[in-house]
Amino acid sequence: MSELLDNLKEVQNNIRISVKKGDRNPEDVTLIAVSKTKPVEMLKELYDNGIRDFGENYVQELAGKMEVLPNDIRWHMIGHLQTNKIKYIIDKVYMIHSVDSVHLAQAIGKEAVKRNLKVKILLEVNVAGEDTKFGFTPDNLLENYKEIIKIEGIEVLGLMTSAPYVEDPEENRQYFVQLKALMVDLKNKGMYNNSRYFLSMGMTCDYTVAIEEGAGFVRVGTAIFGARNYV
Ligand SMILES: *Cc1c(COP(=O)(O)O)cnc(C)c1O
Numbered sequence: 001m002s003e004l005l006d007n008l009k010e011v012q013n014n015i016r017i018s019v020k021k022g023d024r025n026p027e028d029v030t031l032i033a034v035s036k037t038k039p040v041e042m043l044k045e046l047y048d049n050g051i052r053d054f055g056e057n058y059v060q061e062l063a064g065k066m067e068v069l070p071n072d073i074r075w076h077m078i079g080h081l082q083t084n085k086i087k088y089i090i091d092k093v094y095m096i097h098s099v100d101s102v103h104l105a106q107a108i109g110k111e112a113v114k115r116n117l118k119v120k121i122l123l124e125v126n127v128a129g130e131d132t133k134f135g136f137t138p139d140n141l142l143e144n145y146k147e148i149i150k151i152e153g154i155e156v157l158g159l160m161t162s163a164p165y166v167e168d169p170e171e172n173r174q175y176f177v178q179l180k181a182l183m184v185d186l187k188n189k190g191m192y193n194n195s196r197y198f199l200s201m202g203m204t205c206d207y208t209v210a211i212e213e214g215a216g217f218v219r220v221g222t223a224i225f226g227a228r229n230y231v
Pocket residue numbers: 034036057078079162203204205219220221222223
């Protein structure tokens with residue numbers, strides 16, 4: 001078996017263990033293979049082995065890969081998105097995880113209405129308060145959320161966060177607990193009325209713990225594809 005498939009099997013096995021440990025329903029946890037900077041051949045190999053969810057950060061790269069890979073792939077936009085690039089991917093992405101401003105949500109909504117689409121989005125929250133990361137703060141999420149749910153052409157389905165890089169995933173458990181608490185709070189306030197919500201949290205360094213704390217999507221790159229060599 002290739003190293004790529006070895007890695008995949010190991011991640012999938014870890015996911016199974018965490019699902020058990022966290023008393024989660026296996027169907028409620030989706031692995032997104034984060035394929036940024038990686039060649040389409042690798043994505044195709046994963047596709048041939050059952051993976052249908054891929055995450056990309058850069059619009060141009062995403063658009064290029066979409067063109068050459070099978071069209072039943074669910075593409076997740078997980079990187080910071082500029083409003084002038086929305087038009088290149090809006091009709092082809094399954095979900096945009098990285099909505100980090102009212103302005104961006106409005107721009108997505110406007111383009112969606114134009115094309116008669118309803119775009120699934122998640123709101124990015126910088127729970128750990130890192131300067132280098134995008135997202136709403138836990139304190140301003142509610143007021144921004146109220147604005148965003150009024151916008152036509154989009155459907156808010158949950159929250160997303162990227163926790164700091166850590167050696168020990170336990171260090172990030174607090175942030176996953178916090179993201180879930182923010183979602184539960186929106187629900188309790190009667191502001192979120194779908195029966196299901198999605199928390200997109202957990203990367204290579206911490207996806208096991210994120211699953212235990214309620215992740216609906218884990219976004220795993222390095223553990224599947226190996227290290228990225230760029231910049
Ligand atoms: C690159 C990236 C990931 C995957 O990170 P790994 O540590 O390689 O698993 C997940 N989420 C976002 C937003 C990313 O940019």
